[in-house]
Amino acid sequence: MAMDRQRKTVLQLVSVVVTMGALAWASVPFYDWFCRVTGFGGATSVAEAGSDVILEKTINIRFDASKERDFPWEFKPLQRKMEIRIGETGLAFYEAYNPTDRPIAGSASYNVSPYEAGGFFTKIDCFCFEEQVLQPGERITMPVSFYVDPEIVTDRDGKYVHSITLSYTFHEIDLPEETASLKQANETEVN
Numbered sequence: 001m002a003m004d005r006q007r008k009t010v011l012q013l014v015s016v017v018v019t020m021g022a023l024a025w026a027s028v029p030f031y032d033w034f035c036r037v038t039g040f041g042g043a044t045s046v047a048e049a050g051s052d053v054i055l056e057k058t059i060n061i062r063f064d065a066s067k068e069r070d071f072p073w074e075f076k077p078l079q080r081k082m083e084i085r086i087g088e089t090g091l092a093f094y095e096a097y098n099p100t101d102r103p104i105a106g107s108a109s110y111n112v113s114p115y116e117a118g119g120f121f122t123k124i125d126c127f128c129f130e131e132q133v134l135q136p137g138e139r140i141t142m143p144v145s146f147y148v149d150p151e152i153v154t155d156r157d158g159k160y161v162h163s164i165t166l167s168y169t170f171h172e173i174d175l176p177e178e179t180a181s182l183k184q185a186n187e188t189e190v191n
Contacts, residue, residue, distance in 0.1 A: 051087040051088075051089070051122075051147045051149065051150060052087075053087045053150045054085050054086070054087035054088050054150075055085055055086040055087050055150050055153065056085060057085065057086050057153060058083050058084060058085050058086065059083070059084065059085075059086055059148055059152075059161070059162060059163065059164060060081060060082070060083050060162065060163040060164070061081065061082050061083075061084060061090060061092070061146075061148075061163075061164050061165075061166060062080065062081050062163060062164070062165040062166070063077035063079060063080055063081070063082075063092055063094070063165075063166055063167075064077065064165055064166065064167040064168070065077050065094060065167075065168055065169075065170075066167070066168070066169045066170075067169060067170040067171075068169065068170065068171045068172065071106070071170055071171065071172050072098070072099065072100050072104060072172075073096050073097060073098055073099075073104065073106060073134065073170060074095075074096070074097040074099060075094065075095070075096045075097075075168075075170050076094065076095055077092065077093070077094050077095075078092070078093040078094065078095055078141065079092060079093070084147075084148070086148050086149075086150050086152060086153060087147055087148065087149070087150040088147060089124065089145055089146070089147050090145065090146050090147060091143060091144075091145050092143070092144050092146075092166075093141050093142065093143055093144075094127065094141070094142045094144070094168065095139065095140070095141050095142070096132065096134060096139070096140055096142060096170070097134070097138070097139040097140075098134035098135065098136060098137065098138050098139075099137070100136055101136045102136060103133060103134065103135050103136065103175060104133070104134055104172060104175075105131055105132065105133045105172065105173045105174065105175045105176065106131065106132050106133075106134070106170045106171060106172055106173060107128075107131045107132070107170070107171055107173045108127060108128040108132070108168045108169065108170050108171075109128070109168070109169050109171065110126075110128050110166065110167065110168050110169075111166075111167045111169075112164060112165070112166055112167070113164070113165045113167070114161060114164070116155075116157040116158050116160075116161055117148075117152065117158060117161045117164045119149075119158075120148055120149040120151060120152040120155070120158055120161075121146060121148055121149075121164055121166070122146060122147050122148070122149055123144065123145070123146045124145040124146060124147070125143065125144070125145045126143075126144045126145075126146075127142035127143065127144060128144070128168060131173060131176070132170075133175065133176065144166070146166070148164065
C-alpha cells in the first residue's frame with residue numbers, strides 16, 4: 001500500500017515537471033503569436049499588398065534608429081517624419097554604413113509605439129525581414145513599405161492615435177556560412 005502511494009506521488013511529480021516544461025517551451029511562440037495578433041508590445045502585422053481602402057484622414061509616422069552597444073555600424077533613418085493618409089502605402093528608407101575593415105552581419109528588431117497602434121501598422125516589405133551583411137566601407141539604403149490599417153479609426157483605443165513611431169534596433173549576428181568561409185579564405189591568401 002505504501003509502495004502504491006509512493007508511485008502515485010512520483011507519477012504526479014513527473015507529470016507536473018513535464019507539464020511545466022511544456023508550458024515553458026510553448027510560452028515564447030505563444031507570446032509571439034499573441035503579440036502579432038493583438039499588436040501588444042508594438043508588434044506589427046505583415047501583408048503581401050497595400051490596403052484596398054484609403055481614407056482622407058492622415059496620420060504622422062515618425063522613424064527612429066538605434067543599435068546595440070558596441071555595434072560598429074552607423075544606422076539612421078533618411079527621413080524623420082512623414083504624413084500619410086490612413087490606408088495609403090508609405091515608403092521610408094534607412095541607411096546603414098560599415099566603417100570597419102571587416103564584413104559584419106546585422107539583424108534589425110522593430111517596435112511600434114504607441115502600443116495601441118501596433119496591430120494596425122502593417123508592413124508590406126522590410127529590410128528587417130532578412131539579415132543584412134555589409135562589407136568593409138559599404139553603405140546601403142534599405143526600404144520599408146507599410147500602411148496603417150483603416151480600422152484604426154474605429155478601434156476603441158486606436159482612434160485616439162495621431163502619430164506612430166516606427167523604431168528599429170540593429171544587433172550584430174554571426175556571419176552567414178558562405179560569407180564567413182569567404183572571409184577566412186581571403187585571410188589565408190593574405191597570410
